[in-house]
Amino acid sequence: xxxxxxxxxxxxxxxxxxxxxxxxxxxxxxxxxxxxxxxxxxxxxxxxxxxxxxxxxxxxxxxxxxxxxxxxxxxxxxxxxxxxxxxxxxxxxxxxxxxxxxxxxxxxxxxxxxxxxxxxxxxxxxxxxxxxxxxxxxxxxxxxxxxxxxxxxxxxxxxxxxxxxxxxxxxxxxxxxxxxxxxxxxxxxxxxxxxxxxxxxxxxxxxxxxxxxxxxxxxxxxxxxxxxxxxxxxxxxxxxxxxxxxxxxxxxxxxxxxxxxxxxxxxxxxxxxxxxxxxxxxxxxxxxxxxxxxxxxxxxxxxxxxxxxxxx
Amino acid sequence: xxxxxxxxxxxxxxxxxxxxxxxxxxxxxxxxxxxxxxxxxxxxxxxxxxxxxxxxxxxxxxxxxxxxxxxxxxxxxxxxxxxxxxxxxxxxxxxxxxxxxxxxxxxxxxxxxxxxxxxxxxxxxxxxxxxxxxxxxxxxxxxxxxxxxxxxxxxxxxxxxxxxxxxxxxxxxxxxxxxxxxxxxxxxxxxxxxxxxxxxxxxxxxxxxxxxxxxxxxxxxxxxxxxxxxxxxxxxxxxxxxxxxxxxxxxxxxxxxxxxxxxxxxxxxxxxxxxxxxxxxxxxxxxxxxxxxxxxxxxxxxxxxxxxxxxxxxxxxxxxxxxxxxxxxxxxxxxxxxxxxxxxxxxxxx
Numbered sequence: 077x078x079x080x081x082x083x084x085x086x087x088x089x090x091x092x093x094x095x096x097x098x099x100x101x102x103x104x105x106x107x108x109x110x111x112x113x114x115x116x117x118x119x120x121x122x123x124x125x126x127x128x129x130x131x132x133x134x135x136x137x138x139x140x141x142x143x144x145x146x147x148x149x150x151x152x153x154x155x156x157x158x159x160x161x162x163x164x165x166x167x168x169x170x171x172x173x174x175x176x177x178x179x180x181x182x183x184x185x186x187x188x189x190x191x192x193x194x195x196x197x198x199x200x201x202x203x204x205x206x207x208x209x210x211x212x213x214x215x216x217x218x219x220x221x222x223x224x225x226x227x228x229x230x231x232x233x234x235x236x237x238x239x240x241x242x243x244x245x246x247x248x249x250x251x252x253x254x255x256x257x258x259x260x261x262x263x264x265x266x267x268x269x270x271x272x273x274x275x276x277x278x279x280x281x282x283x284x285x286x287x288x289x290x291x292x293x294x295x296x297x298x299x300x301x302x303x304x305x306x307x308x309x310x311x312x313x314x315x316x317x318x319x320x321x322x323x324x325x326x327x328x329x330x331x332x333x334x335x336x337x338x339x340x341x342x343x344x345x346x347x348x349x350x351x352x353x354x355x356x357x358x359x360x361x362x363x364x365x366x367x368x369x370x371x372x373x374x375x376x377x378x379x380x381x382x383x384x385x386x387x388x
Numbered sequence: 389x390x391x392x393x394x395x396x397x398x399x400x401x402x403x404x405x406x407x408x409x410x411x412x413x414x415x416x417x418x419x420x421x422x423x424x425x426x427x428x429x430x431x432x433x434x435x436x437x438x439x440x441x442x443x444x445x446x447x448x449x450x451x452x453x454x455x456x457x458x459x460x461x462x463x464x465x466x467x468x469x470x471x472x473x474x475x476x477x478x479x480x481x482x483x484x485x486x487x488x489x490x491x492x493x494x495x496x497x498x499x500x501x502x503x504x505x506x507x508x509x510x511x512x513x514x515x516x517x518x519x520x521x522x523x524x525x526x527x528x529x530x531x532x533x534x535x536x537x538x539x540x541x542x543x544x545x546x547x548x549x550x551x552x553x554x555x556x557x558x559x560x561x562x563x564x565x566x567x568x569x570x571x572x573x574x575x576x577x578x579x580x581x582x583x584x585x586x587x588x589x590x591x592x593x594x595x596x597x598x599x600x601x602x603x604x605x606x607x608x609x610x611x612x613x614x615x616x617x618x619x620x621x622x623x624x625x626x627x628x629x630x631x632x633x634x635x636x637x638x639x640x641x642x643x644x645x646x647x648x649x650x651x652x653x654x655x656x657x658x659x660x661x662x663x664x665x666x667x668x669x670x671x672x673x674x675x676x677x678x679x680x681x682x683x684x685x686x687x688x689x690x691x692x693x694x695x696x697x698x699x700x701x702x703x704x705x706x707x708x709x710x711x712x713x714x715x716x717x718x719x720x721x722x723x724x725x726x727x728x729x730x731x732x733x734x735x736x737x738x
Contacts, residue, residue: 168722184709357545364534
């Protein structure tokens with residue numbers, strides 16, 4: 077068992093699997109980050125991903141185009157986010173409750189549509205689906221270690237990595253980012269400065285819809301080629317955890333997503349290795365426990381800082 | 389007089405929200421079904437069409453009443469816990485251990501012991517989130533969501549590896565509980581089990597606790613204004629911890645009653661979201677124990693209706709989910725309720 081795990085680390089299988097698991101977590105965590113920064117905590121990532129995963133595979137298989145599929149998935153997810161915004165900003169539903177509702181809706185609605193459109197209840201796997209393509213980099217793909225490390229990953233893996241940089245620029249280098257942060261930190265002050273608080277919060281939710289949408293499309297058209305009911309299986313909650321673990325910072329989130337991706341990858345490897353001595357449940361648990369510890373750590377540090385400030 | 393009016397308005401608002409949510413579901417059925425009348429009829433009348441279905445409604449309502457109460461208590465203290473699901477597993481697990489592995493007690497001693505174990509299990513597990521909140525100031529929404537996974541995975545490990553019934557034929561479950569302590573049917577030929585009696589009892593207990601005791605008074609005060617309560621000399625941290633643990637105890641009861649009434653033993657992943665349904669129940673009930681009873685019965689009615697509809701027509705039962713979502717959103721819309729109060733509350737005062 078150890079030997080087989082070790083050999084999979086050595087031949088970089090672990091890294092490849094880690095990247096596959098990291099991508100949806102990273103993308104949806106970036107979405108969660110933007111809305112969190114604007115003060116609208118989106119716990120509906122799980123539901124958004126499901127809706128996007130279903131929409132993108134439905135459109136993707138009907139049109140034969142992964143581009144249209146992905147776009148449709150993102151559009152559906154953004155639409156739900158606007159709905160969420162309507163209920164939370166306009167009708168003053170608590171944002172946590174709105175996100176909770178989106179999660180129930182995502183699960184139920186996709187099962188409903190699957191049964192109405194395709195007449196199946198468990199999973200839908202269309203034949204001849206064009207998945208989001210893998211990128212094979214010429215020359216590099218033939219170099220032994222570098223080839224496996226860099227080449228042959230899904231396009232969405234690269235989009236996720238680029239998104240990290242995109243979010244950094246968006247949040248810290250644009251006027252819009254300043255607005256986002258000020259709305260999140262002091263909405264009253266932002267309002268008095270003439271920043272349209274509601275519009276910024278709507279747009280932050282829309283951004284979280286975009287990224288959760290990309291993550292969902294990858295789940296059904298990249299990681300797999302099918303839609304399975306409740307296929308997110310907690311990815312949205314992991315993403316939520318990553319946002320906090322990464323201390324609400326794109327770079328931190330990137331590392332958080334790597335840790336969680338690694339934990340998921342090891343879980344799969346352990347589960348598929350016969351006679352494993354480590355119970356997979358405990359490896360699966362690592363991300364959640366790490367998050368709780370990190371939360372405590374951040375909270376304690378914040379408290380100390382406040383005490384220091386008060387004394388100073 | 390004024391508060392009476394406010395209550396009536398609140399009640400009317402919730403009723404309107406319920407009707408609107410139902411109408412949304414009806415609209416979906418009318419648009420997408422090929423036999424809409426048939427589907428509607430089995431959705432609305434199915435649950436009361438025979439004794440068996442009525443019993444099923446009661447059975448479905450039982451765990452929802454317990455988780456609804458659990459969340460109503462903790463919400464009243466201003467803590468937004470989403471941890472009932474995990475506490476339900478922790479409590480159900482400990483209770484089931486006591487039910488399966490303790491032998492030789494008379495049922496009259498054994499059953500209370502099992503129930504107490506479940507309450508202790510739920511309360512202790514809830515205490516983790518409580519301590520994290522009170523001592524480390526960690527956001528309870530996130531910690532409880534994470535702790536749910538911890539509870540589900542840990543119990544799953546135990547039931548798969550240590551307490552698995554060797555004769556279970558591959559299913560991840562414990563050996564069956566001593567049949568004498570199972571919650572049997574209320575009447576022969578009527579499937580409702582005795583859990584409903586315990587649930588009604590729990591409603592009364594929570595009502596008395598919240599509105600007639602010091603603990604309940606402090607708990608509600610902290611929920612209304614933590615700072616005010618603090619200046620009033622209430623140890624808010626202790627109150628918050630107590631309310632989270634009481635909530636955990638009721639979630640644990642939800643687990644064990646479901647085990648003793650329906651499953652007969654602890655099964656891996658037996659809850660499938662009862663703790664989350666409890667959130668909806670508590671929201672619908674405005675965190676009032678009697679409201680919880682009504683909301684849980686209504687919710688169970690819709691669930692059984694959706695099932696009979698799935699069997700009796702071309703509509704899948706997930707239509708009910710659309711109604712649930714609308715219900716949650718409309719009932720929690722403060723804007724609508726504030727508007728109602730401003731418009732009709734003023735008139736009533738004049």
